[in-house]
Amino acid sequence: xxxxxxxxxxxxxxxxxxxxxxxxxxxxxxxxxxxxxxxxxxxxxxxxxxxxxxxxxxxxxxxxxxxxxxxxxxxxxxxxxxxxxxxxxxxxxxxxxxxxxxxxxxxxxxxxxxxxxxxxxxxxxxxxxxxxxxxxxxxxxxxxxxxxxxxxxxxxxxxxxxxxxxxxxxxxxxxxxxxxxxxxxxxxxxxxxxxxxxxxxxxxxxxxxxxxxxxxxxxxxxxxxxxxxxxxxxxxxxxxxxxxxxxxxxxxxxxxxxxxxxxxxxxxxxxxxxxxxxxxxxxxxxxxxxxxxxxxxxxxxxxxxxxxxxxxxxxxxxxxxxxxxxxxxxxxxxxxxxxxxxxxx
Ligand code: MG
Numbered sequence: 001x002x003x004x005x006x007x008x009x010x011x012x013x014x015x016x017x018x019x020x021x022x023x024x025x026x027x028x029x030x031x032x033x034x035x036x037x038x039x040x041x042x043x044x045x046x047x048x049x050x051x052x053x054x055x056x057x058x059x060x061x062x063x064x065x066x067x068x069x070x071x072x073x074x075x076x077x078x079x080x081x082x083x084x085x086x087x088x089x090x091x092x093x094x095x096x097x098x099x100x101x102x103x104x105x106x107x108x109x110x111x112x113x114x115x116x117x118x119x120x121x122x123x124x125x126x127x128x129x130x131x132x133x134x135x136x137x138x139x140x141x142x143x144x145x146x147x148x149x150x151x152x153x154x155x156x157x158x159x160x161x162x163x164x165x166x167x168x169x170x171x172x173x174x175x176x177x178x179x180x181x182x183x184x185x186x187x188x189x190x191x192x193x194x195x196x197x198x199x200x201x202x203x204x205x206x207x208x209x210x211x212x213x214x215x216x217x218x219x220x221x222x223x224x225x226x227x228x229x230x231x232x233x234x235x236x237x238x239x240x241x242x243x244x245x246x247x248x249x250x251x252x253x254x255x256x257x258x259x260x261x262x263x264x265x266x267x268x269x270x271x272x273x274x275x276x277x278x279x280x281x282x283x284x285x286x287x288x289x290x291x292x293x294x295x296x297x298x299x300x301x302x303x304x305x306x307x308x309x310x311x312x313x314x315x316x317x318x319x320x321x322x323x324x325x326x327x328x329x330x331x332x333x334x335x336x337x338x339x340x341x342x343x344x345x
Contacts, residue, residue, distance in 0.1 A: 009338030084144025171246030189278025224292025
């Protein structure tokens with residue numbers, strides 16, 4: 001078997017790849033309550049979480065950001081959705097010989113600026129220069145720690161269910177939990193693809209790449225969050241299916257409630273791509289205890305990157321993900337085969 005781009009594109013094929021290759025090789029390794037077997041956004045140890053992410057995107061400068069901003073936010077966001085407060089970042093950059101130094105400075109400045117936004121720094125890293133035609137690849141690793149708001153949130157959740165972990169998993173949904181998404185869906189994938197394909201469309205089309213720590217922080221402080229995940233590769237479809245499968249419960253989403261940007265929707269139609277299947281880089285999907293959903297939503301909406309947050313559905317007993325359309329139809333929302341837009345994160 002030869003590895004194809006589908007193995008790295010989110011969705012079903014990547015899940016199989018992780019199980020058949022990564023988990024088979026490294027085993028169910030864990031030193032804390034969340035380890036490799038959980039295939040979560042990171043792993044925990046003592047009162048910390050750690051996560052690592054490689055970034056490759058074409059074009060490296062795009063509307064709304066660049067590969068540097070993406071690399072910093074990707075890791076900050078994976079730490080955040082585990083409920084941990086970002087503490088530090090490491091950064092490894094592989095650069096193709098001949099790369100423009102001014103562009104490298106801009107990329108590194110974006111990493112610094114995104115870190116500044118959440119009050120952290122790049123504390124160690126590595127640079128390599130190669131002759132291979134890679135342009136630039138960036139890998140970031142991040143560590144986050146437990147904090148007061150997370151503990152308060154967990155105490156509230158533990159009043160109604162067994163929740164032994166000391167961070168937020170993506171797999172602790174229970175029937176009745178409300179699903180909240182922190183803003184418009186599909187912006188990153190659709191905007192990157194329309195830039196690549198140079199489609200003509202009026203309106204401002206840009207990636208949503210941003211650090212979502214403040215959105216998460218406000219939600220946790222309010223309390224009642226049971227599960228979180230950032231809908232990156234494979235989009236909202238992949239994320240909801242993953243959360244559903246791991247939790248052992250289904251999810252029912254109302255299409256009309258999903259926040260979308262009109263320009264992104266028009267571009268997606270031209271491109272023939274389902275916005276639910278493409279990557280987002282500044283969004284969070286929350287599972288919230290039903291009695292706390294409205295107050296968590298209100299808190300999230302006060303954040304800069306959470307103003308378009310909305311309740312989009314709920315957790316149900318059936319073990320699949322369903323999409324209710326405006327005309328009252330109900331259809332299966334399946335795990336996509338992969339992300340229809342490759343090299344976006
Ligand atoms: Mg993630």
